[in-house]
Amino acid sequence: MKQDRISEITRKAIEVPMGFTQSLMEKTEKVKTPSPRVDKIGRSIGACVGVLLLLTGGAGLLVGKSSWAIGSLSVGAVTILSNFICIGKNKK
Missing domain, CATH: 1.20.5 (Single alpha-helices involved in coiled-coils or other helix-helix interfaces)
Known part of the structure; x- marks a missing residue:
């Protein structure tokens, strides 16, 4: 018991x-x-930031700040690539 x-x-x-x-x-x-709406907003912001970083890096190369510009270009490219990978994963 x-x-x-x-x-x-x-x-x-x-x-x-x-x-x-x-x-x-x-x-x-x-x-x-996240909801599809929030996901879309996040991807849009990420794409804008990536393009802005690429443009900033290009402007830096024109001004002559090569190390700063290369870093900005690299980060912008990684941001945009990350967005494309995220889009691919969400479509599956």
Whole structure:
């Protein structure tokens, strides 16, 4: 009798946190996937920032600040490439 009670308490102590964990995992899945509208806005902002960095890098090359310009061009290219990769993943 006493052992059955201990088993029941142990079972409840295991099941309650597992249920809570499962509900949190389901909520997290919903949160980590943005809505299509938010995703589109984020891609637009990312593309604008990437183009701005490319233009800034080009202007830096014309002015003669080569190390600064190369860094800006590199970051702009990576930003735009990242946007294209994100678009490709979302289409699948």
